[in-house]
Structure formats: C-alpha cells, structure tokens
Amino acid sequence: MESDVRAELDKLHERITRLRERVTRLEAEGPYMTDALLRIEKSVERLNGHISKGIWAVILLFIGVVVKFTVDGGWTKIPPIN
DSSP, X not given: OHHHHHHHHHHHHHHHHHHHHHHHHHHHXXXXXXXXXXHHHHXXXXXXXXXXXXXXXXXXXXXXXXXXXXXXXXXXXXXXOO
C-alpha cells in the first residue's frame, strides 16, 4: 500500500517537474512571441493599405471607362430592347 502511494507521489513529482520546465520555457519565449505578433500586425496593416489602394484603383478605372463611353456617345449606339 505504501509503495503504491510512493509510486503515485513520484509520478506527480515528475509531472510537476515537467510542468515547471514547460512554464519556464514559455516565459522565456514570451518576449519573442510578442515581437513576432507585433511584426505580423504591422504586416497586416500594410497589406490592408495596399488592398484599399487597389480597390480605389479599380473603382476609378471603372468610372473612367464609363465617362469615356459616355463622351464617345456610346449610349446612343446601344440598340433599344423591345
């Protein structure tokens, strides 16, 4: 009976030791993770800016095509739908 209790205590001690090592490792990696997340955030913000510019370029291109079509009298060349 006492040997069973001792075996269980040894298992718990090993588990606590592994958890302690894991926590120590995670604490050491914390600053690196924070820096990596900040870099990712900046990249996403930059990408968002580029996407916005691309959308505006497509919208302005569409408006330009419609204006050119109108100036060239394109609306009068479209046959009526019966």
